[in-house]
Amino acid sequence: DQARIEIEEAGEDAMNEKERQMALDSVRLGLDALKKAYGLSDDQFDALVKFAGAEAILKREPVLAVPASPAPAPVAQAAPAVTAAPAPVQDESAAKKAAEAAAADEAKKAEAAKKGAADKAAEEAKKAEAAKKAAEAAAADEAKKAEAAKKAAADKAAEAAKKPVAPEAKKAAPAASAAAVGAAELTLEKTPLNERAAKVPEASYKQAYTGAIRQTLLGDEASGIKVGGANTLPFHLFEGTMGNNPKIAFDVLDVKPDEWPDSLARHYQDVLDNPVAWAQKCVKEYGADAICISMVSTDPNGLNRPAGEAAKAAAEVVKSIEVPVIVWGCGNGEKDTETLREITSLIGDKKVCLAPLSDSNYRAIGATAMAFRYPMVAASPIDVNLAKQLNILLENLGVSLDSVLIDPSIGALGYGIEYTYSVMERIRLAALTQKDEKLQVPFICNLGREVWKAKECRLPSDEMIGDQETRGILMEAITASCMLMAGGELMIMRHPRAVSLTKSLINGLMG
Incomplete structure (x- = not known):
């Protein structure tokens, strides 16, 4: 167990x-x-x-x-x-x-760490946002300051640019006298050409002409001037005579011009708004042979001034001076007819030259001029045949060619002057060598208005192209000299210095 x-x-x-x-x-x-x-x-x-x-x-x-x-x-x-x-x-x-x-x-x-990181990130974002706003505010402030400085500089520059204008015009006005704009006389050749060319057969340098240019009276018999009358080419005094020296008329506007450069306007600074005083100054101080009153205020595309009102102003100019007067319309056929007729009814016995007549208004103005026995200007657009045709139409109307001047239409130096010169030369050769009676009339050249609207006359003084006023003066004087060589008998000009230079050339060539 x-x-x-x-x-x-x-x-x-x-x-x-x-x-x-x-x-x-x-x-x-x-x-x-x-x-x-x-x-x-x-x-x-x-x-x-x-x-x-x-x-x-x-x-x-x-x-x-x-x-x-x-x-x-x-x-x-x-x-x-x-x-x-x-x-x-x-x-x-x-x-x-x-x-x-x-x-x-x-x-x-972990939650605490996450929350701390989130709080820190939020704090950093807040600081970054604040820094960004501060930077934007600073940039905006700087931009405002820069804009204000730029505006102040621009205003200062504009003010500085404005300041010299008025004082310079005021200082220049007293200088606009005959003494200040005068030109020296040219030295004349005392020995005639036929004596200098005695060893050369005359047939080698002389030509016989069969025609002659009609002589036209501008103004009254007592105080008027005659143009034309040549039986030879311009200044060929060894071949014939010129009859009368070429004449120069000053251009006076019926309203104050706002587009004229200071280099021109300063010579009329005290009278630009008063056509009567303007015309009187040209006669008394600058020795004008004639006055051309330009009715620019009546242009329908401009001020469109009523014909009756403009005619009264022109009539006052006609009555205030003794030299011949040319009344030049705005270029609109209908308005010019109305204006020129009004003027003829206001000036009484004074004789004026009416311009321009074209194929659109030659009947109305031609009939008026013929009734008062006024001279007239037949204008055609740089064409020999059109110039001849208009003279034929006027003659058929009953106008005597003794009272007609041809305006071939003028191109300024550098702006078509060669076309004008060529047409004038052909007309003059036909009148003298071909006995073309319809073309045997004097030339009138309204060149001042063409020259002074060219951009070269308005460009400021520059090291390369030179002084502004001298440039404009020479452009007008050279244009006038070209027209004289082509046969021009009456020049309409603006600058008193250019007029003096042209007169000096005429006197030197005519002896």
Whole structure:
């Protein structure tokens, strides 16, 4: 029996050891599961294990039972089984709670760290936004300051540009006198050409002309001037005579011009708004042979001044001076007819030259001029045949060609002057060499208005193209000299200095 009891106890001990190993494996699996579930590191896991003490308890060797009497045997047999089994469950629960506590603590720390990072990022964003706003405000302030400085500089420059204009005009006005704009006389050749060319046959340099240019009277018999009368080419005095020296009329506008450059306007600064005083100044100070009153204010595309009102202003000019007057319309046939008729009804016995007559209004104005025995200007657009045709129409109307002047249409220097010169030359050759009576009338050249609207006369003084006023003067004087060489008998000009230079040329060539 004793042997049997020992065998049974040995079997029971073996069973208890097996259960202990199984419990230990369960604890380990549970702890590994907790470790994975809560994402614990190895250090955290070891701390929990040691804290629980489950592993140390389960690793202890069990105490072997001491043989005893049969009575107490059941107690010794049951004690290890009852007390050893609950230990792993209790330790597993404690480990789980510790793991949960550690995980919660880590979660709190992570949440706190996340919140701190978010707060820091918000603070940084706020600072960046404030810095951006400050930079934008500074940039806007700088832009405002720069704009204000730019505007102030522009205003200052504009003010500086404005200031010299008025004083310069005021200073220049007194200089607009005959002495200031006069030109020196040309030195004349005292020996005639026929004496200088005595060894050359006359047939080599002289030509006989069969025709002659009619002579036309402008103004009254007592105070008028005659133009035309040449029987030779311009200034060919070795071949014939020119009859009368070419004459120059000053251009006076019936309204103050706003497009004239200062280099021209300054000579009339004190009279530009008064046509009567303007015309008188041209006669008394600049020695005008005649006055051309330009009715620019009547242009329907401009001021469109009523014909009656404009005619009264022109009539005052006609009555205020003794030299011949040319009344030049705006170029609109219908308006010119109305204006010129109004003028003829207001000037009484004064004789004026009416201009321009074209194929659109020659009947109406031609009849008026013929009734009052006024000279007239037949205008054609740079064409020999059209100029001749208009003279034929006037003659058919009953107008005597002795009272007609041809306006061939003038191109300024650099602006078609070669076309004008060519047409005038052909007309004059036909009149002198072909005896074309319809073309044997004097030329009138309204060149001042063409020259002074050229851009070269308006460009400011420059080192390359020179002084502005000198440039304009020379353009007008050279244009006039070209027209004289082509046969022009009456020039209409504007700048007094250009007039003086042209007169000096005429006097020098005429001897």
